[in-house]
Amino acid sequence: xxxxxxxxxxxxxxxxxxxxxxxxxxxxxxxxxxxxxxxxxxxxxxxxxxxxxxxxxxxxxxxxxxxxxxxxxxxxxxxxxxxxxxxxxxxxxxxxxxxxxxxxxxxxxxxxx
Amino acid sequence: xxxxxxxxxxxxxxxxxxxxxxxxxxxxxxxxxxxxxxxxxxxxxxxxxxxxxxxxxxxxxxxxxxxxxxxxxxxxxxxxxxxxxxxxxxxxxxxxxxxxxxxxxxxxxxxxxxxxxxxxxxxxxxxxxxxx
Numbered sequence: 001x002x003x004x005x006x007x008x009x010x011x012x013x014x015x016x017x018x019x020x021x022x023x024x025x026x027x028x029x030x031x032x033x034x035x036x037x038x039x040x041x042x043x044x045x046x047x048x049x050x051x052x053x054x055x056x057x058x059x060x061x062x063x064x065x066x067x068x069x070x071x072x073x074x075x076x077x078x079x080x081x082x083x084x085x086x087x088x089x090x091x092x093x094x095x096x097x098x099x100x101x102x103x104x105x106x107x108x109x110x111x112x113x
Numbered sequence: 114x115x116x117x118x119x120x121x122x123x124x125x126x127x128x129x130x131x132x133x134x135x136x137x138x139x140x141x142x143x144x145x146x147x148x149x150x151x152x153x154x155x156x157x158x159x160x161x162x163x164x165x166x167x168x169x170x171x172x173x174x175x176x177x178x179x180x181x182x183x184x185x186x187x188x189x190x191x192x193x194x195x196x197x198x199x200x201x202x203x204x205x206x207x208x209x210x211x212x213x214x215x216x217x218x219x220x221x222x223x224x225x226x227x228x229x230x231x232x233x234x235x236x237x238x239x240x241x242x243x244x245x
Contacts, residue, residue: 001176031218033218033219033220033221034218034219040231040232042232048237049209049211049235049236049237049238050160050209050232050235051235052231052232052233052234055230055231055233061233093159093160095160095231095232097213097229097230097231100162100173100175101162101175101176101177102150102162102165102175102229103162104159104160104161104162105159106159107159107160
C-alpha cells in the first residue's frame with residue numbers, strides 16, 4: 001500500500017497569510033510513461049463531502065479559486081493557499097490514485113489564527 | 114451535472130450485513146468513461162477507500178475489507194451498491210459514493226490500459242451506525 005503522510009496535522013494561519021500543507025507518499029506516484037503525478041487534493045468542511053481542489057498534483061479544478069495551488073513531484077507534494085480567507089477553514093486531504101488500494105493522507109486541520 | 118445519492122439503513126446490528134445503494138442522476142453507470150467507488154469516514158476521522166466497480170462489473174477492493182465487501186452495479190436502475198458483512202462498531206462511519214473519471218496510459222509492456230482518476234463528484238454521504 002502507498003502510505004500518504006501529511007504535515008502538519010493542524011495549522012493556524014492569519015487571514016491574508018499563506019498556508020502550506022505538505023503530503024509525502026511512501027513511494028513515487030509519478031508514472032514515467034506519461035510523466036504525471038497521480039495525486040489529488042481535497043477540501044472538507046464540517047458536514048460536507050470532500051471537494052476536489054487539485055488533480056495531477058498541480059491542475060486546479062474548474063471553479064476553484066486561484067489562491068489554491070499544488071506543486072511537487074514523485075513523493076513530495078505541497079498544497080498552498082496564497083492568501084487565507086475565512087471560508088478556507090476546513091480539513092485538507094491528499095490522495096494518491098497511482099495504485100490500489102487508493103489511499104488518503106490523515107488530513108490537515110486548517111484554522112484561523 | 115451528475116449527482117450521486119446514498120441510501121440505506123442508518124442503523125445496523127453487530128454481525129449483520131450493511132447494505133447501501135448509490136443512485137446516479139444526470140449520468141449513467143453504464144458510461145465506459147467512469148469508475149464508481151465507495152469511501153467511508155468514521156466520525157471525526159479520515160477517509161478510507163472501500164471499493165470500486167466499472168460498468169463491465171470489474172471490481173477492486175481494499176484488501177483491509179476484501180473478505181467482507183461486495184460492490185455491484187445495476188445498470189437498469191442506474192445504481193451501484195455496497196454490502197459489508199459481519200459488521201462491528203469499527204464499521205460505524207459516513208459512507209460516501211463517488212465517481213472517478215478515467216484515462217489511458219501505456220504500461221511497462223507498451224500496452225494501452227485504462228485506469229481511474231481522482232474522485233469527483235461525491236455524494237452527500239450517509240451515516241451508518243453499528244449498534245445493538
